[in-house]
Amino acid sequence: MPIANYSILKGRVKDRKRATAQSAHFQILIEDAQGVQYRVAVNAKSKVAPSEVLYFFSDNYTHEILDKIAQAKLPTGLTAVPSKPNGLALDFVRRNLFDTAQMQPLPLEVPGEDNDLNDKLDLYIQRAMNNPDAELYAFGEPWGPETKLDQYFAFLPGRGIHDIHMNQGNVGQFVAQDGIWQDGGILIHFTSTNRWVALFLAFQSQSFHTDENGHAITKVPGGPQPVPEMADxxxxxxxxxxxxxxxxxxxxxxxxxxxxxxxxxxxxxxxxxxxxxxxxxxxxxxxxxxxxxxxxxxxxxxxxxxxxxxxxxxxxxxxxxxxxxxxxxxxxxx
Known part of the structure; x- marks a missing residue:
């Protein structure tokens, strides 16, 4: 079934932990205005080959979704979002959030600076963490509250949001999670300058052509329709x-x-x-x-x-x- 309780988490970045080979998620600690803490778990490696995740980041993002967010005046914490058009929901295929042809694959971690997904995520998340006027919006599926401490940041009760990536056009066992108007992503608003940063991720196994159930439109059963190299x-x-x-x-x-x-x-x-x-x-x-x-x-x-x-x-x-x-x-x- 499509992801449950599609939501936006809004808050300020308090800490982060880079992904590792043993734990392939970049973890972000978020705090709302009441001091409640949440964890954002961002996939930095695909379980389906090829393992490198596709990314599109913009540090001066403009899109009509930003007008919608401003008009909504969302409170901090979690807000449920209907998976339908003309609202706050993200959809990589239908909302034209960015040019998917510009997405590039990056490995989780390689030697050197600014050349892997950990480095790219860390650059923007640290910038938000060090800026008191930065507000982060994470789109995805929430979990919790749990009865145990969060395993990465040790707050209680553990809770957070994941599936911070495209959530349609899947293959294999993940087809069951397909749906439209339920894609994940991160937007960061630097309020004093009214500048937005956008972080969008997808897996190379996913298709950017999907039907009204979010399933890949294919020419050959089992194979996602490739993105045309050039449209006429x-x-x-x-x-x-x-x-x-x-x-x-x-x-x-x-x-x-x-x-x-x-x-x-x-x-x-x-x-x-x-x-x-x-x-x-x-x-x-x-x-x-x-x-x-x-x-x-x-x-x-x-x-x-x-x-x-x-x-x-x-x-x-x-x-x-x-x-x-x-x-x-x-x-x-x-």
């Missing part, structure tokens, strides 16, 4: 806030040397509304699609746009923030 269609701009009486528009570039028929393709917005496309995009040209306002709607509060091919695979995905659509009539360029 790109979402390059959108008119999210048009002048009165004008339609919202999406701009699609065909980068291939051949015309592409859009029959069977769909646009998807942040609320998972879908709109079928039609028309032909000539080679090397931009197709401007005017939305009719009956299906896909581009929210002025920030949102995402995905382009699915006729088989349901996402070939392009972008996001935009509320601040990017503050001016009427201005294109958002991706």
């Amino acid at each position: 269609l790109h979402l390059i701009a959108a008119l999210v806030k048009p002048q009165a009486g004008k339609p919202e528009r999406v701009y699609i570039l065909n980068a291939s040397p051949n015309a592409i028929d859009l029959a069977g393709y769909e646009l998807v917005d942040k609320a998972n509304r879908r709109e079928p496309l039609s028309g032909v995009v000539p080679a090397g040209e931009v197709f401007v699609y005017a939305l009719n306002g009956q299906r896909v709607v581009l929210s002025n509060d920030g949102g995402s746009i995905s382009l699915l091919d006729p088989t349901g695979l996402k070939v392009a995905g972008v996001s935009y923030t509320q601040n990017q659509v503050s001016q009427t009539g201005r294109l958002v360029v991706f």
Whole structure:
């Protein structure tokens, strides 16, 4: 079954322990405003080959999810989050949180500096630990409270959150944990400068193309659909806030040397509304699609746009923030 009680843990970083070969989780000690302590267990090695974990880190992150978090004014501690679109839930496939093609594999620990996952995590977590205005948000599955001391930081009762990684597109025994709108991750907010850091992890065995149950979409049974090396269609701009009486528009570039028929393709917005496309995009040209306002709607509060091919695979995905659509009539360029 999908992970239980999907939640966000908010608090301040008090300590950390690097992962080891014997304990392949990077451990983070978090404390809420009431002094209650929690442990965040971050996978630093995969149980399914290849063992190196994929990572995407950004130390100046922008995305519409940050607007949602600010509006929610979450208390410290654990907050349950519905696994559905247009809320606080993370989904690597549907929310366009980042370009998954930019994820890189890293080993848990190798000699040298800043060249393994331990080093990368330690850099950001220590920065938060040493900054009194830093707030950490961990997305995943909570556990506890337990009747025993925490085995890493010795607080009582033991409790915390894990599955701080992509939680869909799995293989083998982990397919049972698949689900959508339940991915893990870490966001760190440095409040005095209003700067955000994002830490996202996935396993190389997972697929970035999943169905509505979070299962990998495959061409060959048992094998996850690989991410295309290069997509021919790109979402390059959108008119999210048009002048009165004008339609919202999406701009699609065909980068291939051949015309592409859009029959069977769909646009998807942040609320998972879908709109079928039609028309032909000539080679090397931009197709401007005017939305009719009956299906896909581009929210002025920030949102995402995905382009699915006729088989349901996402070939392009972008996001935009509320601040990017503050001016009427201005294109958002991706």
